Amino acid sequence: METVPRHLAALLREQDPADGVVGLVGPRRSGKTTLAERILPQAMGREVRTISFDDPDERLRFKDSLIPSLRGALAQITVLDEVHKAPYVLDGAKVLFDRGELKRTLMILTGSSQILMLKEIKETLAGRISLFELFPFSAAEVNGTRLQDTVLHRAWREGVFDLQDAQRRASAPMEEIRKRRSTTDLLLRWGGYPPVVLQKDPQKRELWLRNYRRTYVERDVPDAGGVGDEETFLRVMELLALRSSNLLSYSDVARDAGCSPHTVKRYLKVMEITFQAGRLSPYHPNVTKRLVKAPKAFCTDTGVLDVITKGNVSPGALFETFLYSELLKWNSHAALDVDILFYRTAAGMEVDFVLSRDNRLLPLEAKTTENPDRKHCRSLRRFLEEYGNQAPFGILVHKGNVVKELAPRIFGVPAWLLLG
Secondary structure, three states: OOOOOHHHHHHHHOOOHHHEEEEOOOOOOOOOHEEEEHHHHHHHOOEEEEEEEEHHHHHHHHOOOOOHHHHHOOOOOEEEEEEEHOOHHHHHHHHHOOOOOOOOEEEEEOOOOOHHOOOOHHHHHOOOOEEEEEEEEEEHHHHHHOEEEHHHHHHHHHOOOOHHHHHHHHOOOOOHHHHHHHHHHHHHHHOOHHHHOOOOOHHHHHHHHHHHHHHHHHHHHHOOOOOOOHHHHHHHHHHHHOOOOOOOHHHHHHHHHHHHHHHHHHHHHHHHHHHOEEEEEHHHHHHHHHOOOOOEEEEHHHHHHHHOOOOOOOOOHHHHHHHHHHHHHHHHHHHOOOOEEEOOOOOOHHHHHHEOOOOOEEEEEEEOOOEEEEEEEEHHHHHHHHHHOOOOOEEEEOOOOOEEEEEOOOEEEEEEHOOO
């Protein structure tokens, strides 16, 4: 079976078992088990043993005899898969760690719900666990590009945009450009889930995505809790997907779904903790004000978005959703802890994304054009005029091939080059 190298593996290889347990979370079928069972052991040259709590017999065995069962499962790399289905195992991990019995094993807890990151871990493994999120394949991973070599990563890390270097990369042989554009088009249309990317037949890709949505509703949603009416949840899910990349009005979604705004908020939270949706807060120098202004909602995968909406999403919304998903993967797989925000004035002028950390900003605008020019930069120019002391430059992400300076300190960069 084909294996795509994962950027997160480099971070996991650096984990010292003496520092505690590793929590690896992410959406179902994003590759967590493959990373923990195959990629990481091969990279580290260690043996691995996996216990899956998808198996009810394993859940019962560990519940009846927790410490002996956990101690007997230890290997050089110990993977406890879907551990959110057996939260009592966290108590056993805490006991063994405190006794010093985990110093010779890298224990990895995996789960497809952020519930793993919430109450149980805060109460049980606080100070004893390092948490990582694994999303589906990124463009850079599919292309085999190191994370630190992407144009986006270098621009963020160095705080300057190297125009000459980016133009040199954009002048690669046409065969290489076609390969990278093909990867971007693939992820834009089908999303990044490994079984979809590695499948060549479009009909089988679509069938997998449809089955994934059904499995998600049947398995992940009940695990997350908080859903009383499956039919209403599906309706809210579709309405939110149709609004991906747009400002979120809970009352509008509630009116169309025939439920209360409170129900919409609760169902969106379920989608968030199961990694199917995300919210962006608006950028404002006053952090408190970010919390009271309307957010934007996004699906986290364009393939799932297409299935939910039956293809009824505009090219602009799809491209912006794709860029959002790639920024999520970059931020998570590099463990950068960057705030991903957006910017909108009272007059309606908007910048699609603003990366923020340590008083430094990087605005990005997504445009579906293949021939960007100065007229596409109005929002970025306005943002740099307002926050130029914190934002040294801005990037307009487009669907063409050319890298150029479109306006002072604003650079047009193809999506295939910026992201991978």
